[in-house]
Amino acid sequence: MKKNTKQAIAFNLFRLISIIIIGILFLILYFIIIRGIKVVNWEFLTTMPKDGMKGGGILPAIVGTMCLIAGSMIFAFPVGVLSGIYLNEYLKESKLKKFMRLMTNNLAGVPSIVFGLFGMALFVNKLGFGDSIIAGSLTLGLMVLPVIIRTTEEALKSVDDSLRFGSFALGASKIQTIRRILVPTAFPNILTGMILSISRVSGETAPILFTVAAYFLPKLPTSIFDQVMALPYNLYVLVTSGTDIEATRPMAYGTAFVLVVMVLILNLTASFMRNYFTNKNK
Amino acid sequence: MRKKIRKYYEKFVEGILFTSSTITSLAVIFIIIFLFSEGIGLFTSSPVEKGSALYVNSNNPVKKLRSEQIKKIFNGEIMTWKEVGGTNDSIFLFSMDDISKYYTEADLGSEFENLPQKLNEMVVKHPNILMFFSEKYIPVNFKGTRLPIRNVTLTGFFGGKEWYPTTQPAAQFGILPLILGTIWVSLGAILIAFPLGIATAIYLAEVASPRLRFFLKPLIELLAGIPSVIFGFFGLIIVVPLIQKIFAIPVGETALAGSIILGIMALPTIITISEDAIKAVPRSMQEASMALGANQWQTIVRVVIPYAKSGITAATILGIGRAIGETMAVLMVTGNAAIMPHTMLQPVRTIPATIAAELGEASYGGLHFKALFALGIVLFLITLIVNTSVEFIRDKSK
Numbered sequence A: 001m002k003k004n005t006k007q008a009i010a011f012n013l014f015r016l017i018s019i020i021i022i023g024i025l026f027l028i029l030y031f032i033i034i035r036g037i038k039v040v041n042w043e044f045l046t047t048m049p050k051d052g053m054k055g056g057g058i059l060p061a062i063v064g065t066m067c068l069i070a071g072s073m074i075f076a077f078p079v080g081v082l083s084g085i086y087l088n089e090y091l092k093e094s095k096l097k098k099f100m101r102l103m104t105n106n107l108a109g110v111p112s113i114v115f116g117l118f119g120m121a122l123f124v125n126k127l128g129f130g131d132s133i134i135a136g137s138l139t140l141g142l143m144v145l146p147v148i149i150r151t152t153e154e155a156l157k158s159v160d161d162s163l164r165f166g167s168f169a170l171g172a173s174k175i176q177t178i179r180r181i182l183v184p185t186a187f188p189n190i191l192t193g194m195i196l197s198i199s200r201v202s203g204e205t206a207p208i209l210f211t212v213a214a215y216f217l218p219k220l221p222t223s224i225f226d227q228v229m230a231l232p233y234n235l236y237v238l239v240t241s242g243t244d245i246e247a248t249r250p251m252a253y254g255t256a257f258v259l260v261v262m263v264l265i266l267n268l269t270a271s272f273m274r275n276y277f278t279n280k281n282k
Numbered sequence B: 001m002r003k004k005i006r007k008y009y010e011k012f013v014e015g016i017l018f019t020s021s022t023i024t025s026l027a028v029i030f031i032i033i034f035l036f037s038e039g040i041g042l043f044t045s046s047p048v049e050k051g052s053a054l055y056v057n058s059n060n061p062v063k064k065l066r067s068e069q070i071k072k073i074f075n076g077e078i079m080t081w082k083e084v085g086g087t088n089d090s091i092f093l094f095s096m097d098d099i100s101k102y103y104t105e106a107d108l109g110s111e112f113e114n115l116p117q118k119l120n121e122m123v124v125k126h127p128n129i130l131m132f133f134s135e136k137y138i139p140v141n142f143k144g145t146r147l148p149i150r151n152v153t154l155t156g157f158f159g160g161k162e163w164y165p166t167t168q169p170a171a172q173f174g175i176l177p178l179i180l181g182t183i184w185v186s187l188g189a190i191l192i193a194f195p196l197g198i199a200t201a202i203y204l205a206e207v208a209s210p211r212l213r214f215f216l217k218p219l220i221e222l223l224a225g226i227p228s229v230i231f232g233f234f235g236l237i238i239v240v241p242l243i244q245k246i247f248a249i250p251v252g253e254t255a256l257a258g259s260i261i262l263g264i265m266a267l268p269t270i271i272t273i274s275e276d277a278i279k280a281v282p283r284s285m286q287e288a289s290m291a292l293g294a295n296q297w298q299t300i301v302r303v304v305i306p307y308a309k310s311g312i313t314a315a316t317i318l319g320i321g322r323a324i325g326e327t328m329a330v331l332m333v334t335g336n337a338a339i340m341p342h343t344m345l346q347p348v349r350t351i352p353a354t355i356a357a358e359l360g361e362a363s364y365g366g367l368h369f370k371a372l373f374a375l376g377i378v379l380f381l382i383t384l385i386v387n388t389s390v391e392f393i394r395d396k397s398k
Helices: A002-037 A042-046 A059-090 A095-109 A112-126 A133-157 A161-169 A174-203 A231-240 A245-281 B002-044 B067-075 B096-102 B115-125 B154-159 B176-207 B210-225 B228-246 B255-279 B283-291 B296-307 B309-325 B328-333 B351-358 B367-397
Strands: B052-057 B092-095 B129-134 B144-146
Touching (some): A002 B210, A002 B296, A059 A095, A059 A174, A095 B367, A112 B002, A133 B002, A174 B228, A245 B210, B002 B367, B052 B115, B092 B096, B096 B115, B096 B129
Parallel strands (some): B092 B129
16 A cells, blocks of 8 residues: 555654664764773873873863862752742742743753853953852853753642642641642652753853863862863863874863763763652652 | 741742742843943944054045955055055055164164154155054154044944954954854754654654653753763764765865754754654544544644644754854864855854854953954844744744
């Protein structure tokens, strides 16, 4: 039958395309992991770089990225969760809610390099933080704020209304209901949003280019006003503008490996948690 | 009493929650304010670096030059005054660095105290002179005339074909090559990502078994989670040499390389959003179609896709938005030549890549700095339009 042959051709083609796309993903991972794993060892992870990034390890870049993750989360996680709660539990459908949602979507759509420009203009120059962990963290924090707000909202939405009404019926106030019932129930999903934001923060380069990142800074930061190295920026400079690109190649593969493995673990955890808790809640 | 405290406490917490939720709106407003306050200054400044100016002999009929003309004169493309509306004389260029050719150090004095006077001599002696020097050396009763230079205009900014933000004496801020570079790379990306993305979305939503779906979906999300530098690195090591080999061109860093990488990066956005749209098609409609004798493929083509059209459009626009705003991967693989693109096999430079590559070198508050913020405004407005139109399409489809 002609129409069924057509269907068979189309479906097989689509299957092939899907496989190709997954194949690309594995190709990228394979390429980074196979070449990177030869470079990475304990020493690589725990020592300072030497000879203008030609040798030694990437400890300061790892520490720098950790600082940025911590800094951005200290700011973005509470703000994001609180505003997610407000949007979902307090605000009724209104012009204000529509406006706030539009602004959150717009903030989510702002390209990362514009965050970099903004962070440089506000935190580095206007507020005088200079190139520092605090300037970079705030810039990155703003960038992931919409992610946290959205996941919090989604998480709260998925909490069954019967729990809310049950709590109210027992005489609990709104705040008590939120604190004792809603947030604990929704917490795993909220956490998923945080893990995804951490993954995003650790991989973004454009926002930190002009707010915090330094190349070849073989010391650890001592205050939040210090510049730091960061994994993605380190990779970028190593690959594009190093003076001796061939000699720093192993370093580049090693950095890429650490970055990819980190992001991979974070994303897989998030996706595992989401599946686990959605199934459990059902 | 306790009840009252309780009530105040509740109000207080609500206040904190409200304050937090205003931060995103404030951030967007602040981004707009800062981009504009830093960038808009470009259009009220002269393209000549602050403190310096161009002077001609007072008898020279030319009283005004455009910045492109100045650049061409200093490049040697324009040799005579006639080409800029003056006499038939050739242009005699003189800038501060040339002074030692005409005067010895003794002439100028140890502290350059005779310099203004010597400049006056020069301008009188050469009626065809075009001088470029710092305003602080301008002599008392100077015999030359200062050339007023037109500010950077909006049309010059959007229509100018030359982006030389640091050339002296007249910087060129034409962003047309950057806009075209961005459009070429993004369009190429969407041409690659759209068919592949839609095919995968249909496959995931309609064809694949639930078990396979359970497996594939997280992998697509994983693709979305890979940082852009990694994509850039991959592109630089694998895609770029491949393009160089296949098309036998001297450099593989081309618009095509950018499109391929951006296409891959836009895939997860397109797949997940169109899949959601396809899944939102009511079961009853599909069953009705099947009941009329259509097979699954016919149902997909005639019923599902038309119904999910607005969702798929939204997905595509968002994909384009992602591609336009993407910085690092593009910066790493497109070669970054700020020239008007003619083919896909040529280096191009996009707006975000320009900002990322140049902001580090631009001095704070200078012309170049302002120009990069102006580029930021353009980029921000483009993404604002993209997001608003997606919102609009979604609202309309409801």
